[in-house]
Amino acid sequence: MCLGIPGQITEIVDADNLIAKVDVGGVKREVNIACIVDDEHPAKSCVGDWVLVHVGFAMSRLDEEEAARTLALLEELGDMQAELDTMRQMEGQA
């Protein structure tokens, strides 16, 4: 019920009523963007934004940096572990 899906805004259809077109995995549909615009990020600057779409509304702008950070952290987790394992093995041998 609370599911959402990431999509990219391709055009602003109606700036007054805050309606934009979003591409979700190749499917295009109009969504309401009232929840992702403010004075600093008006409707016209939304084209190209990745957003989370839920029941016809763009509910959140995807933070690309945070997404990258999460993935990098997962990458590091394994690398660090591999290093620690190697260290332990070396210790065992010494």
Add this chain to the structure above:
Amino acid sequence: MKYIDEFRDPVKAKKLVDEIHKLATSAALVERSQSQPLQIMEFCGGHTHTLFKYGIESMLPDTIEMVHGPGCPVCVLPMARVDDCVAIAEQPGVIFTTFGDAMRVPGTRKSLLQAKADGCDVRMVYSPMDALALARKHPDREVVFFALGFETTMPSTALTLLQAQREGLKNFSLFCNHITTPATMRAILTDPDLRLDGFLAPGHVSMVIGVQPYAFVAHDYHKPLVITGFEPLDILQAMWMLVKQLAEGRCDVENQYARIVPEAGNTAGLHAIHAVYETREHSEFRGLGNIGDAGVQIRAAYAGFDAEKKFNVQAASSSHDPAHLKCADVLRGVMKPWECPAFGTSCNPQTPLGALMVSPEGSCAAYYAYGKLAKRSA
């Protein structure tokens, strides 16, 4: 697809699973899980669905047990409320619109799907805005939208109502059955039958309400909580974060899903929610009974858009499930679906008796679909 595929990477998943196993063998957690496995509740039905779809539970150590929470709005909907929907749909001239999830939920008389078969004009819509479009198109009909769901969905219905007001539409109303997450969580935390060790909190509710509303879970109840997304790596990373907190003896509110969940939530969405909705005095949940302040209703200022007022619906009276159905105990997480005598026999996805078997997010439907009758047969 971007922002989906990379969060399903099996190599990264394996690393996380290994880390969780290592933490589970730490002295602190071995001792803690001696009498019973750690009880971690995933509150949200969407998380339940991910856990089953990817077989995540079977990857976890035996010392961790997932408890499936009540975060599935159709599952906690009392049967009497479905009866109210049907009663509204039966009014002459009404077009009753709803999300697909609610169509097959049994009422005491019938489901909305049966009402449709019996001649009522019941229509499934993708968005409340689609219901509004129907109201524009049919000025001679009364269009009612069944507003259901937690905070994730509340901004969409509130904004739709405000749009209807701006347009001066007189034939559109909401039948409001929204419920709020923190109040529901508090009800679970005060349930003496449940002894939870921590929570996975719903990512999309949190993108609306932010991080702070969960502070009481750590502060008042001393349980760790991690907000998480819906891809397998999200859930596994959140499990790792949660188990790490337990191993280190911490209880904090952490946010694994920062790419979607801003610390303060969604300002415009919260503004719309507070403009349109207010706390309802009494709310009944299937399984949890009266949980006081979890429900919301439409403010008096918008009475013209409130289907309860328009159609004079009385707030649902208490309706108990038949005694042989154990939905309530399964919902509260104190009983597993297969322990219910009706599970898989008289109650199945073709002829569901309870909502947990209807919704793909309900734990009974998930256990049934993925053939998982018991994690540990012992």
